[in-house]
Amino acid sequence: MIMTTIPTAREHQLFNGHNFHVFIYTKTESVSGLHQHDYYEFTLVLTGRYYQEIDGQRVLLERGDFVFIPVGSQHQSFYIAGATRILNVGISKRFFDKHFLPLLPIDFAASRAYAIENSFLAYIESIITSHHFRENQFDEFIELVCFYISNRLRHYRDEPIKDSVPLWLRNTVEAMHDKLKFGDAALERMVQISGKSQEYLTRATQRYYSKTPMQIINNIRINFAKKQLEITNCSVTDIAYESGYSSPSLFIKTFKKLTSFTPSHYRKMINSCDD
Numbered sequence: 001m002i003m004t005t006i007p008t009a010r011e012h013q014l015f016n017g018h019n020f021h022v023f024i025y026t027k028t029e030s031v032s033g034l035h036q037h038d039y040y041e042f043t044l045v046l047t048g049r050y051y052q053e054i055d056g057q058r059v060l061l062e063r064g065d066f067v068f069i070p071v072g073s074q075h076q077s078f079y080i081a082g083a084t085r086i087l088n089v090g091i092s093k094r095f096f097d098k099h100f101l102p103l104l105p106i107d108f109a110a111s112r113a114y115a116i117e118n119s120f121l122a123y124i125e126s127i128i129t130s131h132h133f134r135e136n137q138f139d140e141f142i143e144l145v146c147f148y149i150s151n152r153l154r155h156y157r158d159e160p161i162k163d164s165v166p167l168w169l170r171n172t173v174e175a176m177h178d179k180l181k182f183g184d185a186a187l188e189r190m191v192q193i194s195g196k197s198q199e200y201l202t203r204a205t206q207r208y209y210s211k212t213p214m215q216i217i218n219n220i221r222i223n224f225a226k227k228q229l230e231i232t233n234c235s236v237t238d239i240a241y242e243s244g245y246s247s248p249s250l251f252i253k254t255f256k257k258l259t260s261f262t263p264s265h266y267r268k269m270i271n272s273c274d275d
Helices: 093-099 118-128 135-158 167-175 186-194 198-209 213-231 236-242 248-259 263-274
Strands: 020-027 040-047 049-054 057-062 065-069 075-078 084-091
Touching: 020 135, 040 049, 040 057, 040 118, 040 135, 040 213, 049 065, 049 084, 057 065, 065 135, 084 093, 084 135, 084 213, 093 135, 118 135, 167 186, 167 198, 186 198, 186 213, 198 213, 213 236, 213 248, 213 263, 236 248, 236 263, 248 263
Parallel strands: none
Antiparallel strands: 020 084, 040 065, 040 084, 049 057, 049 075
């Protein structure tokens, strides 16, 4: 029987004596394959969607979702839905054990996705795109995010338990991520795909996602538009139409409502952050 050795990323090779190892980048494929760490890690999706396979179980992550990877958990990423922008934070084992380990539930399982609140996601995005942030202040910010993540893990059981999303509804929402589906007449197409009446679909999305069908469509469209702003040089007007909006003004209004930025401002901040 041939034993396969799983590569291990080592803290002493990456952290350079710091408490954190932080990356903010757009990925289209995994370069590490199946591996494990001797430190803790969490990955938060800022834009896009991808799969993490953790300890043999595959987990879908979308904007605002994160996974927490304990020491020794074997994992790898799959970017089958295209470019995904992520905040990836490695946490020193010594630092985490001292400050955050008591917050981690005894029965914690790594192979599930957790969601952060929209207001905190907006705060994270505003900080990481800011130029007026010294290195020591950034460490303080990451420490705050780590506390939030750890507290989220601790209290997830205290959150209201939602019914399991029906398979037909999960499949409908998944299908709407296809650019051919969220363009013109997206709502009618979503109703058609669901096989339900619009009223029934609306009751279901509000029950299981706390959103109307149109809110789900707009989230999908804006998530797509953010990726285009990040990885292409297409004009805002072209991206507006490509994202399914009937006019650039409607696109800009919706984009600002959901992100607090105009498309041009968002692109400028992302490009500056990546320089």
